[in-house]
Amino acid sequence: MPHDDPHDHSHAAVEADEPQGYYQHLAAATRSLLIEKGVFSAADMRAMIEQIDRRSPALGAKIVARAWTDEGFKARLLSRGKQAIKEEMEIDPVAADIVVVENTAAVHNVVVCTLCSCYPVFILGRPPDWYKSYAYRSRAVRDPRGVLREFGTEIDPAREVRVHDSTADMRYLVLPMQPAGTEGWLEERLAGIVTRDTMVGTAEVRPAE
Amino acid sequence: MTDPLFNPGDAVTVSARFPTGRRHIRTPFYIRGKTGEVERVCGAYKNPEDLAFGNYNAARVSLYRVRFDQRHVWDDYTGNPNDTIDIEIYEHWLEPAVTEDSSDAT
Amino acid sequence: MSDDIRQQHDMGGLDKGPVTPSAHEIEPWEKRVEAIMRLLSMRKDRFVTVDELRRGIEELPPELYDTIGYYERWIASLSNILVEKGVLDRAELDARVKALEAGA
Incomplete structure (x- = not known):
């Protein structure tokens, strides 16, 4: 085990x-x-x-924490996700091409697959039920802010919400924003506050209390 | 390798094709006929429309991520006017956008 | 464009109700269905690809698509495709299901 x-x-x-x-x-x-x-x-x-x-959100959380603490890795992750994850995180196999999308003060990303339930299982584990639900699949593209509210996530109206409909050959990982007050934390501690939903984009990372 | 027909920044219109019969289509219904901008070229992948019927020697087709304005996609969109949606679309579902943006006129 | 040419699975933009952000623990039989699919798609000779699995799910009758669960759709599609390809025989599959129903 x-x-x-x-x-x-x-x-x-x-x-x-x-x-x-x-x-x-x-x-x-x-x-x-x-x-x-x-x-x-x-x-x-x-x-x-x-x-x-063995695949679980802990793998994705390690990737996010590394990106938060290593600018070079982050740049490579954003430009060639699959290669960076495979070579630098030593996660194998990486079953699909991966597109990493970065949340910023200006943009919030959220991922859905309207046609089936495409999901990066190799770095996040199996998708949760809600990701596969017809409610999420049907509404996330048309009313993303309303759907996020159902997760308790309110996105500032001034920020752009960018939906990714993952219907073909790419798999998506959202790189959440590092919360204020966690500067200088070690990678492992940072990984501990990154949850599955923050890497799909239905939640934002909160610092641990 | 197939050279991609479109480049990042190109305005493209998704074909308004609605095939019936036995089929496997990766272009969502809601985006057909809409106009967006190529965000990136993802590479060339075997055509899933053929793979889905057991033709494992399917030809490779360029795949793009295309970005659309949500207000263009949904008439009743209520979020931020800058909200967008990115969708992967295969080249054979894309056409160069008509310049006078007639898609917004309807 | 009328919706009668929209396939049942192609639901982006429809309203299928509020999202319940919870999850049940995956059941052992569901894990086995998932493993069968992975093992078949990863073979060099690719018995069944994910594209075929999806196509098979999309070909389920709309009423069935709407009522059965996620891994139920998988096994329905997967078994149909294995029969379609001659890997399994419909009669032997039906007989095996009957035997399980009788014995279980």
Whole structure:
């Protein structure tokens, strides 16, 4: 078990407790037939589940904290995100091209995928339910400020809100603004105040009390 | 490699095409026919419209991030007039924008 | 342009209600569906690509798209595509589902 994953849970699933409707049976049938046909093994499945489980917002938070403390890294992250993450953060595999968008005093970025639920799983872990919800997918492009308000996030009317509809081959990471009062903090401490939602753009980073 | 037809800063109009039948389209419905500006060229990617039907040798198509003014996209947009939306659009869905910005006239 | 040519999944700009910023813990069967998809798409011979998965989801009947869950859409699409490609046989898949329903 990875020790650095705050969202870690036991894989010792009690299958009997799971829902047993048509789609759960369809999933079990598909899995067992593919294993019998030798397409992959049960061990492959376990390893893959563990690999995805290891991905969490903690990875994204480390990237953000590094960018806040290292101007050179930040510049490379903004211009060639995938390469910077792979080479300098040693996160592998980085499964897609990544566009990092920076929040500033003038611009607030927020990410949505209206067509499905494209999300940078390899640096943020699995997407939360709300990101996949039809409410978020339908409304975030047309009423972003209203949607952000539903997260308790009020963006100053003077700032530009820039929505990114992530529908094709790029994946997005929002680089939030470093909150005042955290200047001089070490990278690790900074990473501790960066939450998942701040890297999707539905929240802003608040300093820890 | 395919050379991109458009450059950052170019004004482009999204094709107002509405195909039916079996299809997989990455250009959202709401942005078709709208005019924006190329923010960056993302590179060239295999055409997902073909990949989606198992043609793994699909030709590569240039992909762009195009920035639109929200007030142009939505008639009833109520946020800051400077609010924008960036969308990835493949080259075969883009046309050079008509200069007299007729898209705003309707 | 009339909405009858807009596909069900293509929902940007519609109003599907308020966002509930909460999340349920992903269930083990959902993790397995996700892992099956990853394993298939990462193979060198690419049994099923994400593009195909998406297309298969988009081809679900609109009423079904609106009522079943996220990973339910995945497995519905994934199994259809595996049958379409001849990796799985529809009859053997149906029989396996029946057996599970009877035995579970």
